[in-house]
Amino acid sequence: MRPALDGLLQRGASARAGYGFAYMDVTTKREVRRALLKAVCVPGHLVPFASREMPVARGWGSGGLQVTLSCVTPQDTVKVIDQGDDESMNARGLRQLIADTTGVATTTDARRATLIQTRHRIPEDELREGQVLIFQVPVSDPLRRVSALPSVTRRLHAEGDYTALWLYLYEDHARAGRSSFTSSYPVQVDGRYVMTPSPIPRYDVPRLDRAPFLTLFGAGREAAVFAVPPHTRVLPLAFDDRPFEIERFDGPCWRCGSAGSYLDSEFAEGAERLVCSDTDRCRRRTREQIG
């Protein structure tokens, strides 16, 4: 092999050696940042960017990762969760990659994190001003239900034409008396753009309304970012006389006793039991009760 190629493939060199701070090249970072800044200036609007190849596959958090790596400073403390769990395999892998390429401190405690990258949940702890919540987004466009083609949906967004979504809702209520939207419930931001909050449960949606924290959304495969500044109205699409419904559970968490958190189920001690999806907060609450 030629000398230059030898250098790039040096035996024994770690896969992460030779990369600059936060892995990505500066051109990529600048582009993601410009897109994020404009996203903050036009809340809820999809801003395209040339999504880079990352060491995680498309669909596995490459967008959230590009956003996090463009934002992170050495002074941050980073938390990464998947389904509310820091120890979910993908979350661990992403957290490791971020830590390896930045040296940044990591935590599982949402109260101590300054950047939180998440898939499908908002941490149960009250988040504060100054924290940044970065969502991994699979399907970036709430109008994908209406058309598969961006050329169509971009025009609908530009015209503020969301009648198709309202029609879905109307038909649901007419047929079954309730909305059939599960997760990724469409929300309207600052009274203008309808956006997807990413596949968070309906339970988490109200947390976005006038939140004190900044939310950024990264869709690597679909090559778009969007954002909601703090203190901004985020309202699920719902008729005035048909209130928005969140998920209900048959009991509290069997570990920490919380009746006010989103629950998974697990098979433990011989039975199927309800347990907090937010594993870190559950562990803390359980410890507080024992201690």
Add this chain to the structure above:
Amino acid sequence: MSVVATVADPAAHDHFVFRAVLAALAHPGRRFDLPVGDGALEIIRSLYETRTPLWRVGAWELPGDACDVDIGQAQLLLVAATSSGGAIGDAFRGTEVQPELAATVIYEAGSQAPVTPVRLSGPGVDGELSTSLALDADELACRALACAEPPLGIDCLIVAADGGVVGLPRTTRVEVTG
């Protein structure tokens, strides 16, 4: 929120700059520290390319191959004053389908810059915020006109001589008080 650059991480320097600008636009009207350096030039270096089409008024120490264009073609407008004399009225405000293409304006007026007292509201502002901005009242009126047809508009950053940056995205409603 205040960020201070760490000399040991020159590669991370632009990350600190970006976070200050991000915070400024996410919290309009509030001042955030830029890392020690050349103020607005830090922002330009950290966020834009040498080939970014720009328009400038006043003295700006940019690299020789900076791409100066007519104001309507510029992605970046640089104003070394508290006013562009109404020029921002001609800045590109984006399109209905692509509002994100609108220009960004960076003001850097220097330490003696006069300020205009204002009351701000909109996304990023918790209720209302009374503060003052290093922009002339006329310039603010020009800006309001440019941002009168959401989602079109222009997004502004105001860099102070002491190294702070204030953000004014197009969504911020500005009422000149006093």
Add this chain to the structure above:
Amino acid sequence: MGYTTVRASPGAVSAAARLAQNAQAVGVSPEQVCDALGILVDQVSGEAGVWEPAVCARALLQAQGDVARAVSLVRAWAAMLPRLATARTALSGMRTVRRITPAFREPDGGQYLGASLDYAQRLLDLDDHETSAMPNAGHETVSNGAPHPPAPMAQDLRRALEGLELDGRVDPGRAARPLDRTRQPVEVGEQRGAFAQLLSRAETGTMTAMAYTAIRGDGDHPTLAELRGGELELEVVHPRSGGTVRVGVVPATVAEMVLYRRPPRGNDRRLTLGVGVTFGRLERRAIAAALLDANCAAVAPATAGRPAPAADEEFLTIALEGQEATGFLEHLKLPHHVTFTSTLDRLLADDVADDAAPEEDS
């Protein structure tokens, strides 16, 4: 109701990877992969959009032959390399080792079969060979006359379509400006050059399937005017002298496809031209790309409704990106219990409502 989390006990991820890697070929070098499975390496190269066989072979080994995964590895590696220059190349300068013109019996300069398995019988060879000679290989000119002596690598071959072009019979379509869609977002339909790039890096199976849907229809199908394989010379502008410097060659296959458009299309009685290119020798990549390029170019601007998928550039832009497709398909293996809980909540809400509803008369 809800579903069980799948959590990583410490070391589970690395243990899983080790188990998978135990099956990895031991003692097989990237060079051996290039020698024995060269076209597979070319496929990785083509889909990655990166010419570096040693790296592509290494990626194939690391991925245990999973092409999509190998492409991921190569693209991620290449994305981190510094971009030094943009090279120019010209088809006329190609050192051609293979050139066929199905549209024309005897083009100027002749046809060169080159090294090709096209006409070899597809009989599985069960004998053990140290080396095996490929049938029908060699530089023979295919013609009706006496056999010609083997030609050296030909350059400056005139394109077979040139005559028809000079007669005004070929519509080249929109000019294609080189544009790198990995470096800037591109609007669909705006940039033929960006679409050409997409086609050159498209997932091979998907592109083959889409092109197939386009040609199995009734009536005339596109004609392959020319297929050329060889080495393209790359030139860059010297940063100091400003002169042109040749920096290397890259093996590539180029296909030109023409499409006959039935009248009426106003008075425009021209063939539509499509061009497809791929790194390496996996020819159906270039052929499918040229076909899809021609198909999209032939769509009349005022067409009502959406064109067929194989002529719909926007649809193809979504479908042909193999990394997006495989990544998103495989992401279904990630935990989805939180969203599934939300789904079950809606199902059970229906049950509750049914239970509460008054009984109907039977």
